[in-house]
Amino acid sequence: MVQRKGSTRVSEDAEELVRVPLQAILLADSFAQKFRPITLERPKVLLPLVNVPMIDYTLAWLESAGIEEVFVFCCAHSKQVINYLENSHWVSLPHFEVTTIESHNSVSAGDALRLIYERHVIHGDFVLITGDTVSNMSLTQALQEHKDRRKKDNNAVMTMVIKRSKPSPITHQSRLGTDELFMAIDPHTKQLLYYEDKADHLKGTLSLEKMLLADNPSISLHNDKQDCYIDICSPEVLSIFTDNFDYQHLRRHFIKGLLVDDIMGYKIFTHEIHSNYAARIDNFRSYDTISKDIIQRWTYPLVPDVQFLGNCAAKLERQGMYRALDIGQSRSAQIGPFSIIGNGTNIGDNTKISNSVIGERCTIGSNVSIEGSYIWDNVTIEDGCVLKHAIVCNDVIMKSGAVLEPGVILSFKVVIGQEFVVPAYSKVSLLQQPTKQDSDEELEYADHNSGVEEIPSITSTVDKLNGVLTCKLPETEAWSTSEVGSGGVGYIWSICEGGHEEEWRHSVAPTPADKLTEVMQATDDDLELTTQGSNVLLPSGELVPDSNSNISEDDDNEDSRDDSVYFEKEVEATFLRAVHENVKEDHVILEVNSLRLSYNMTSADCAGALFYSVMKLALETPCNSNSELLKNVASVITRWQKLIKSYLQSMDEEIEVILKFEEMCLESAKEFSALFAQILHILYEKDILQEDAILKWASEKEGAEESDRVFVKQSEKFIQWLNEASEEED
């Protein structure tokens, strides 16, 4: 036995020589804006989760899992993160080295990894994790699996940790509030074959390449797994990111990139954990869920009454109640189950607290009701306030009688006026909602970036920041009383983009019942839609199953029709972004070109789709009369003339534009139908359409049915004029 051990030792020696300490990359930036407005003032990783900053959970886990060297990548609020770490216990631990890497211009995880690659600090397999992950899993087995696979196959570059968690059948969200995830995994090798997290809800089917089955006799499709965002990576991962400079997002680009174009043959594997805990705080919903998991001790030993580094002692009492040693609690106050009260907090008479986390040094008055809420440090809640499923940041003052409806977020130092009712799902901050200006970023990640961009502190104006954000701190006396009640301080952010409709999905508050039924109704409708679609799609069904070839053609047609609808939508979205964010035309062209490639469209399709978007923009500009509409059209076309023109290489595309315009007039934008001839004239004047194209279109329509010739007739005069003009030229 001893002998054998010795002999294997020798063979491993070569490996031993290059052995490097087990490393980890911790991204202390989520490159997302889901925790706004809180993250405008403090980085997400420093936000308290059950009274301990999130990053401490991650670091504590890394340390316990045997990681020896951690590189903390800081981007947004990097100074705060670095300061925090320097003053923490983490820097003084033996066998655990924490190094920070600072960057100011990384806008994505991809950028971060590219930067780390350039530093040449990673020498072996490493754990890639974000600073908002809570876990108690043991890495040994996953690491071993990863290493064994690597020995057999050098292309196995990544092992990703997954956990069972079935999304809600109604909202299609996991309990962490993330979108449902579809994965295909080889049940034997555990290789990941398919990954779709931003599920396209419009598509009722999942398309797997048939070739997958040629290699694997069986595949498991999963909708019941959750991605823990803990990845064990080989050093190649960094170089893959460097080679593919367009990879930004770890999942959307990297994973999908490796899975879809397997040119390089890299493989990703999964490791499923069963009894251990691992979850990432992605949004407010997961903040709520994970907090509860911690209080209910699923994350043991990372629980409030165990002193892992950085937290202070609390005592576990019956019913899952944790109380710090030094609190002042009135006898008549009722503290319900699954709550935690921080050090130095005072609670007044007849106050009821349940399922909530109260931070340190808070003052809570009498007759307050707190349910399912997260109160951070130094918060003052005066008498008679009611809080339900809210997050209240440091130094907030709630004047007596104020009410927080479910889902409210109060950012730092906000003051809520007396008796004021903050409506559900509102986000209140001292900072005004940033309005994006002159974003010269050509990538969509620009938005992700701007959210967590350095905003050093609330007192400094943010004008330095490339003009990406404009936030100013107004004079205190300028606070309007209307916004958060008399004596209140703060702005209620208007809900943008996702819209109010979707706000409940990611909120701390549980999903309201009426939403559930609403969504359920919607899914039922969806279901009918998709199944109708699939009836046509599947090579059988109502179609005459006589000739197989016919059916497959139909299948294709349906498919391409689908695709062209999506394509049009995407082009429109791109164009609108260009309009609203002042994106340069060249960039729009680039984006449209890439869309064209990915949807396999012709340039005529691009021209049609772009023209459609432009006209739609003109239509949406408010106007009172036809002449005003015409003016709008003229101005919009002048503005985007160059863009459209760049897709009109030949007559075919121009004709496509005319046909598209006709179609619009008939279907989606009947407002234009009266102005057809005039707009045609504008298009001609602006050089978008050549006379040849118009004449050809007219002559093509010659033989068409009467109904099809309405617009030709309308523009008869113009065409005649063109005809004469060309004759004159001759």
Added chain:
Amino acid sequence: MDFQVVVLAGGTSKKLVPLVSKEVPKALLPVANRPVLSYVLELLEHSNLKDLIVVVEGQDAALRVGGWISGAYVDRLHVEVAAVPEDVGTAGALRAIAHHLTANDILVVSGDLVCDVSPGAVAAAHRRHGAAVTAMLCSVPVSGPLESGSSSGKDKTKKPGCCNIIGLDPTKQFLLYIATGPEIERDIRVQKSILRAVGQMEIRADLMDAHLYAFKRAVLQEVLDQKDAFQSLQQDVLPYLVRSQLRSELSLNGAPHTEENGHDKVVPGINQVMLSQLLAKTSTPSFHELYAMGPNGSAPVRRTHKCCVYIASQDKYCARLNSIQAFSDINRDVIGEASHLSGYSFSAQNNIIHPSAELGSKTTVGQNCMLGEGSQLGDKCSVKRSVIGRHCRIGSNVKVVNSVVMNHVTISDGCSIQGSVICSNAQLQERVVLKDCQVGAGFVVTSGSEYKGEFLAKKER
């Protein structure tokens, strides 16, 4: 009457020309000197399913099949033979005989199935789940230690993607997706709604639809009535039922319930059974029931039906005689590895030689061979892994390897036959060499000719 069995015996399949003819419809093709249909009939008889409707395409074929059945099974089975027009498809055939169907559940079996999986087990699985349809799946035969003779075409058929692509739930009881491999262009499209409801789906390419289904009669009739374009059970009806299982368009869900409820009131005994069934169900509700439930676990708001599978275990034999290749394979298997199916008892040499067969001197008949009644072999012949039918006359110095020789075939001296099928009444003159050929009924191969991989049949066809 519990289960009614429909055997779809087909007609004269074009795929099997020149083996089939007007005289020999597909159902009567010999497998180890017995019509292939007899395997299904005996299988059913074993499961005590004796009430059968045999559906044959074409009047002539029906007459022949009927004649044979009445001769062979006169006092063992209660068989009705129904003729349907040719090319109506399997669904069309069922539609044509729908008025004969009266039992609650219908077992539909393809007449070309040669297997030893008990249909009773399929029926039981069907009943247990109260499924709308239950399909039997068997594993695709892995190319085992096949001996030399297997032709090159063999490997092709075994490639994945050529058989079915099947999606199963983790318990392997429910059918969630089914498609025929070659029909899929590029992508396998899986409905998300089903995947959501189940959570996990296993997609397999190593299973084959054995064409043995149990249907609820009401479901079958409703689908056949409503979707008159459906022609094939396997390609239209089953996929339709599978993909609509979570938003059932069938009215049956209401109907049988009330039916059963009616039963309950009449017979209190059954009530007990129903209750226990219900209890059993509530303990582990299937995803169908969970899905059907309202948001608060209230009464079902969605209509669903279940599509179940019965997966035959690996060691069972299961094959369908649907190609010439399959014909040769099955013949070889039935006297070889799956010899228990043949129903004969093998000799010590592991072959079957009918007592009335005559063998010349120095003639050897190897393992896994069969020699039919009254056949004669000349001197110095060698027969290996082959089936020789009744009343064949085989000259001297003839080699027959890996082949099937049907009845009344004359093979003259010095012929060599490898991997071929010789149909009844064919004649091979002297020194014919055949490799991987099919010789049609009554065809005469002139002396000295050599063929490789060809169909030899009378021109008129």
